[in-house]
Amino acid sequence: MQFSHDKNLSLISEKIEAGERLTFDEGIALFKTDDLNALGKLADFVRRKKHGRTTYFNVNRHFNHTNICVADCKFCGFYKRAREVGAYTHSIEEGIEIAKNAVAEGATELHIVGGLNTKLPFEYYTDLFSSLKREFPKLHLKALTMVELDFFARFYKMADEEVIQHLKAAGMDSCPGGGAEIFAEPTRSRICDHKCDGNRWLELAGKVHTAGLKTNATMLYGHIESIEDRVDHFVKLREQQDKSGGFQCFIPLAFYPNGTALSSLPGPDAIDNLKTIAVSRLMIDNFDHIKAYWVMLGKHTAQTALHFGANDLDGTITDGGELTESYAVENGEVKMSKQELIQMIENAGFEAVERDTVYNRVEKVAA
Ligand code: V47
Numbered sequence: 001m002q003f004s005h006d007k008n009l010s011l012i013s014e015k016i017e018a019g020e021r022l023t024f025d026e027g028i029a030l031f032k033t034d035d036l037n038a039l040g041k042l043a044d045f046v047r048r049k050k051h052g053r054t055t056y057f058n059v060n061r062h063f064n065h066t067n068i069c070v071a072d073c074k075f076c077g078f079y080k081r082a083r084e085v086g087a088y089t090h091s092i093e094e095g096i097e098i099a100k101n102a103v104a105e106g107a108t109e110l111h112i113v114g115g116l117n118t119k120l121p122f123e124y125y126t127d128l129f130s131s132l133k134r135e136f137p138k139l140h141l142k143a144l145t146m147v148e149l150d151f152f153a154r155f156y157k158m159a160d161e162e163v164i165q166h167l168k169a170a171g172m173d174s175c176p177g178g179g180a181e182i183f184a185e186p187t188r189s190r191i192c193d194h195k196c197d198g199n200r201w202l203e204l205a206g207k208v209h210t211a212g213l214k215t216n217a218t219m220l221y222g223h224i225e226s227i228e229d230r231v232d233h234f235v236k237l238r239e240q241q242d243k244s245g246g247f248q249c250f251i252p253l254a255f256y257p258n259g260t261a262l263s264s265l266p267g268p269d270a271i272d273n274l275k276t277i278a279v280s281r282l283m284i285d286n287f288d289h290i291k292a293y294w295v296m297l298g299k300h301t302a303q304t305a306l307h308f309g310a311n312d313l314d315g316t317i318t319d320g321g322e323l324t325e326s327y328a329v330e331n332g333e334v335k336m337s338k339q340e341l342i343q344m345i346e347n348a349g350f351e352a353v354e355r356d357t358v359y360n361r362v363e364k365v366a367a
Contacts, residue, residue, distance in 0.1 A: 004033075004038035006033045008026075008029040008033065009033055012030065012042070013042055016042050016045065016282065017045075027231035027234060027279060032227070036274065039275060039278045040274065040278055040307055040308045040309075043278035043279075043282055044307055044309065046282060046285075047309045047310070047311050050311070053351045055311055055312065055313060055348075055350040055351065055352055056289070056311060056313070056355040056359065057312065057316070057338075057341050057342070057345065057354060058108060058314070058355050058357065058362075059315065059316045059338060060102075060108070060315045060316065060357075061098070061099075061101075061107045061109070062111045063095060063098050063102075065112060066089040066090065066115050066117045066120065067322055068082050068087050068088075068089060070116050071192060072192075072194050073181075073191060073194075073195070075260050075262055076326070077256075077326040078326040080115075082117075082118075082119060089119070099132055100135070100136075102139070103136050106338070108356045108362060109139070109141075109356070110132065110139055110142070111142050111143075112142070112144065113144065113178055113323065114323075116147070116151045116155075125167060125170070126166055126170035127170075129143065130171055133171035140174070140356060142174045143172045143173075143174075143175065143176070144167065144172065145179035146179050146180070146205055146215075147201065149167075149208070150195070150200055150204055160204060160207050161211070165211065168212075168213060172213070173213065174214045174215060174248075174358065175205075175208055176216050177217040177247075177249070177251055180198075180219055180220075180237075182198075182219060182233055183229075183233050184226075184228070184229040184232045185197070187224060187229050191224065202236060206243060206246075209244035209247075213246065216248055216250070217247050217250050217251070218251045218253050219233045220253045220255055221253070221268060222265075222273075223255045223267075224265070230276070231279075234280060234284050237250065238285065238286050238287070241284070241286045241287060247287055248358065249290070249291050249312060250280055250284050250289070250291065251291040253293060254273050254293075254297055256326075270301050273305070277292060277310050278309045281309025281310070282309070288359070290309050291310060292305035292306065292310035292313050294336070295314075299336075303345075312355075313344065313345060315336075315341075316338050
């Protein structure tokens with residue numbers, strides 16, 4: 001039996017077996033294939049070569065300190081203007097209370113992101129992080145996207161390095177991958193023209209890596225972007241990783257249109273979701289981890305994604321926070337028990353391993 005009826009895939013499979021880097025055009029060919037099984041097989045080959053049957057998960061909690069934002073992104077159903085009904089900023093005491101509950105539920109990580117809020121002083125962030133660290137020294141603070149760091153540098157008139165050093169000294173341990181959206185212009189400007197451009201996002205990721213912190217990277221897909229935009233995003237990420245090497249994990253984020261200015265769009269379907277996971281695994285060859293984010297993919301597709309290149313299932317989340325609730329496809333559900341997550345991984349035929357944020361094993365779960 002031949003590997004695939006798609007001649008392009010057969011040729012690409014030889015490069016993948018030889019461990020060779022794929023070109024932009026090959027990325028396009030992967031997206032265009034109608035042979036989903038063969039594409040999945042290629043991604044699974046690379047995933048098993050890197051990780052065998054191991055599938056990571058972590059116990060985490062999201063904390064969205066403020067939803068007040070000046071960015072006006074077309075895909076966002078979370079943000080509010082300062083005087084709008086429902087606008088909020090959590091106090092540091094509220095942050096500590098949320099972290100306390102998360103730690104009690106076994107969380108090893110607090111994922112902290114929020115809006116670009118011109119009402120807050122820079123000290124709000126340093127006080128928040130240092131207070132959290134004082135109360136919970138072992139809780140990893142995965143905090144602030146490159147878009148937030150860019151906003152801080154411009155709004156508080158500080159050098160990038162100064163912003164990063166102050167936040168790191170206060171307790172920021174790593175950064176999540178949000179705000180990357182889609183790097184390619186003019187698409188990026190059409191969906192989020194008030195925030196930093198793709199080059200700036202990449203530049204800041206490089207600076208955070210230079211400061212010794214790990215970061216993640218995302219791509220928001222299934223809105224107005226083209227296949228070319230997606231492959232361009234992968235190529236730019238792998239080029240930056242070649243330079244600065246601090247990315248741990250790539251998370252493709254499936255666009256959820258409800259409640260956004262782009263609500264007339266359908267969002268990506270299951271085939272597109274699986275293809276995007278698989279092509280990212282094949283194109284971004286220098287990222288160790290590809291994460292399936294069940295909140296946006298839905299539980300069934302996220303579980304299936306483990307056979308299409310993903311080696312990480314995020315996460316128990318213990319509580320999603322307001323941003324996560326705004327894009328949750330599972331009827332607004334943003335929590336999953338550790339037991340359910342482990343069951344999902346094992347039922348897919350993999351070995352569940354609890355990790356901390358920087359991929360140290362917390363606990364090996366017996367199959
Ligand atoms: O940057 C916003 C996306 C991101 C919608 O680093 C939307 O481990 C879909 O980055 N439909 C924030 N997506 C979330 C994020 C993330 C999530 C999980 C893990 C990690 C990690 C990072 O969410 C935003 C934006 O790209 N987003 N609105 C929406 N309607």
